[in-house]
Amino acid sequence: MGQTITQKILAAHCGKESVEPGELITARLDLVLGNDITAPIAIREFEKIGAQTVFDKDRVALVPDHSTPNKDIKSAELVKIMRDFARKHNITHFFEIGKMGIEHTLLPDEGLTLPGDAIIGADSHTCTYGALGAFSTGVGSTDLACAMALGETWFKVPEAIKFVYYGKLPKWVSGKDLILYTIGKIGVDGALYCSMEFTGEAISELDMAGRFTMCNMAIEAGGKNGIIEPDEKTLAYIKPRAKRDFKLYKSDSDAVYKNVIEIDVSKLEPVVSFPHLPENTKPVSEATHIKIDQSVIGSCTNGRIEDLRVAASVIKGHKVHPDVRLIVIPATQEIYLQSIKEGLTEIFVEAGGAVSTPTCGPCLGGHMGVLAGGERAVSTTNRNFVGRMGHTKSEVYLASPAIAAASAVLGRIGSPEEL
Amino acid sequence: MIKGKVHKYGSNVDTDVIIPARYLNTTDPDELATHCMEDIDADFVKTVRPGDIIVADDNFGCGSSREHAPIAIKASGIACVIANTFARIFYRNSLNTGLPILECPEAVAGINNGDTVEIDLESGKITNVTTSNSFQAKPFPPFMRELIEVGGLVNYAKAKVGR
Numbered sequence: 001m002g003q004t005i006t007q008k009i010l011a012a013h014c015g016k017e018s019v020e021p022g023e024l025i026t027a028r029l030d031l032v033l034g035n036d037i038t039a040p041i042a043i044r045e046f047e048k049i050g051a052q053t054v055f056d057k058d059r060v061a062l063v064p065d066h067s068t069p070n071k072d073i074k075s076a077e078l079v080k081i082m083r084d085f086a087r088k089h090n091i092t093h094f095f096e097i098g099k100m101g102i103e104h105t106l107l108p109d110e111g112l113t114l115p116g117d118a119i120i121g122a123d124s125h126t127c128t129y130g131a132l133g134a135f136s137t138g139v140g141s142t143d144l145a146c147a148m149a150l151g152e153t154w155f156k157v158p159e160a161i162k163f164v165y166y167g168k169l170p171k172w173v174s175g176k177d178l179i180l181y182t183i184g185k186i187g188v189d190g191a192l193y194c195s196m197e198f199t200g201e202a203i204s205e206l207d208m209a210g211r212f213t214m215c216n217m218a219i220e221a222g223g224k225n226g227i228i229e230p231d232e233k234t235l236a237y238i239k240p241r242a243k244r245d246f247k248l249y250k251s252d253s254d255a256v257y258k259n260v261i262e263i264d265v266s267k268l269e270p271v272v273s274f275p276h277l278p279e280n281t282k283p284v285s286e287a288t289h290i291k292i293d294q295s296v297i298g299s300c301t302n303g304r305i306e307d308l309r310v311a312a313s314v315i316k317g318h319k320v321h322p323d324v325r326l327i328v329i330p331a332t333q334e335i336y337l338q339s340i341k342e343g344l345t346e347i348f349v350e351a352g353g354a355v356s357t358p359t360c361g362p363c364l365g366g367h368m369g370v371l372a373g374g375e376r377a378v379s380t381t382n383r384n385f386v387g388r389m390g391h392t393k394s395e396v397y398l399a400s401p402a403i404a405a406a407s408a409v410l411g412r413i414g415s416p417e418e419l
Numbered sequence: 420m421i422k423g424k425v426h427k428y429g430s431n432v433d434t435d436v437i438i439p440a441r442y443l444n445t446t447d448p449d450e451l452a453t454h455c456m457e458d459i460d461a462d463f464v465k466t467v468r469p470g471d472i473i474v475a476d477d478n479f480g481c482g483s484s485r486e487h488a489p490i491a492i493k494a495s496g497i498a499c500v501i502a503n504t505f506a507r508i509f510y511r512n513s514l515n516t517g518l519p520i521l522e523c524p525e526a527v528a529g530i531n532n533g534d535t536v537e538i539d540l541e542s543g544k545i546t547n548v549t550t551s552n553s554f555q556a557k558p559f560p561p562f563m564r565e566l567i568e569v570g571g572l573v574n575y576a577k578a579k580v581g582r
């Protein structure tokens with residue numbers, strides 16, 4: 001019987017020929033990661049295990065990105081726990097402020113996540129690296145602690161759902177729209193515990209940024225991982241970055257899927273997720289009556305240079321609506337610099353937008369754009385739960401960078417076609 | 420044996436309402452517990468008593484990987500969560516941190532908010548004392564039972580490191 005790409009990667013990491021859905025395995029890990037919210041708890045648990053040091057100082061990544069630059073004293077203390085731990089154990093990949101970025105954008109860009117890898121991170125959006133043809137999934141702090149000590153963890157091999165996207169992508173329909181549409185179709189638990197395999201001609205057409213966005217949000221449908229078979233675009237992205245060997249896997253043609261879902265993308269229009277669940281999707285044309293107070297462009301979902309280019313192309317020559325705060329957050333220092341070099345930052349600032357240093361910030365209602373009661377934001381982030389961006393009486397509408405940029409100008413949700 | 424009053428919720432109770440991100444600048448269980456469920460049920464913290472039980476519909480604990488969620492629930496006094504289904508990271512985190520959780524759609528359907536419920540974790544038997552109905556939860560697979568028996572993942576890793 002054929003194997004899916006996820007089964008093949010898991011089999012290779014537990015020393016087996018093949019694995020079956022439902023099987024419990026112990027797998028070797030290529031990278032484990034934590035951030036300033038999850039790592040401090042992991043470090044406390046790590047101390048209890050009694051390991052002398054981490055399993056491999058080059059394969060533990062610690063990224064202070066959620067509340068940084070430190071938003072308050074308590075956050076500063078948490079980052080200090082991480083920093084002290086990184087120094088004590090000579091962790092190679094601790095990313096200090098000024099060199100950091102949002103973990104799920106930073107680590108692939110640094111060449112630390114590679115095709116064929118098995119990766120866990122104490123952050124739910126660790127599934128992002130599936131865009132490279134890796135198996136990666138989010139876990140909690142205790143899992144991270146044990147993985148830092150042992151270099152392995154247990155998994156239940158997931159069943160897989162195959163998504164086939166066919167047809168030509170209409171203008172302004174992006175990877176974000178594909179994944180929001182998909183979540184709207186299957187629901188926030190539509191892929192509970194499953195591997196989501198994204199395939200088809202529309203996926204081949206997507207750039208790496210769009211593929212990262214899609215795999216990033218697999219968790220928003222309850223998925224264990226999102227994954228895309230590597231192709232020449234993957235290799236073009238990964239070759240200049242990889243510092244170690246990697247392996248390309250593909251699903252067998254007779255691999256077994258729990259379900260196959262086909263989506264004709266040529267009929268789609270940009271999608272907006274209404275509060276308070278990502279599954280509450282509507283076409284943007286049905287959202288144009290929603291007035292907004294804030295537009296956020298950034299996060300691990302849509303803070304890449306490609307996202308900023310789209311947003312800048314929409315905003316160029318316009319001003320941000322007088323009733324709207326536009327907040328743009330490049331996901332990493334490298335993207336921040338590139339945005340300056342390409343003149344994108346200038347476009348945002350001239351239009352009346354605020355451009356921030358890399359941080360998760362408003363995405364989780366932490367800082368740098370928290371909402372007051374009754375306020376509404378359109379955002380390129382990935383969650384619109386109650387209170388996610390601030391007050392429990394505030395609202396978040398999820399959308400692509402193009403829609404968030406156009407909405408910032410219009411003062412209400414809308415599409416670039418309306419400018 | 421667990422015995423307590425039920426606090427019942429619907430589907431997709433996410434980790435942001437279990438413990439909002441604005442409180443994630445601490446890892447202290449008791450401090451986290453003072454904000455548990457605050458954004459979905461402001462009265463929870465005032466009414467919860469040690470030994471109480473949370474019952475919910477589908478996909479309990481969806482959203483972020485924050486272990487603060489099961490930690491806050493446990494520290495608030497909740498002795499067990501029963502749901503139709505759990506989000507997978509929350510499921511892992513609960514096992515790892517020692518918060519008992521049970522999947523049992525029949526029990527969820529047969530228990531109302533405020534009922535008194537008794538749970539035998541070993542056998543998975545759930546009894547609604549208020550209505551005198553009982554239900555059987557799905558047992559854990561052997562590996563996970565082993566994990567629970569040794570007292571969670573940290574003890575499991577400790578034994579491995581010691582070898």
Ligand code: SF4
Nearest residue numbers: 102299300360363364
């Ligand atoms: S940007 Fe948002 S979703 Fe991504 S890692 Fe940061 S807080 Fe999590």
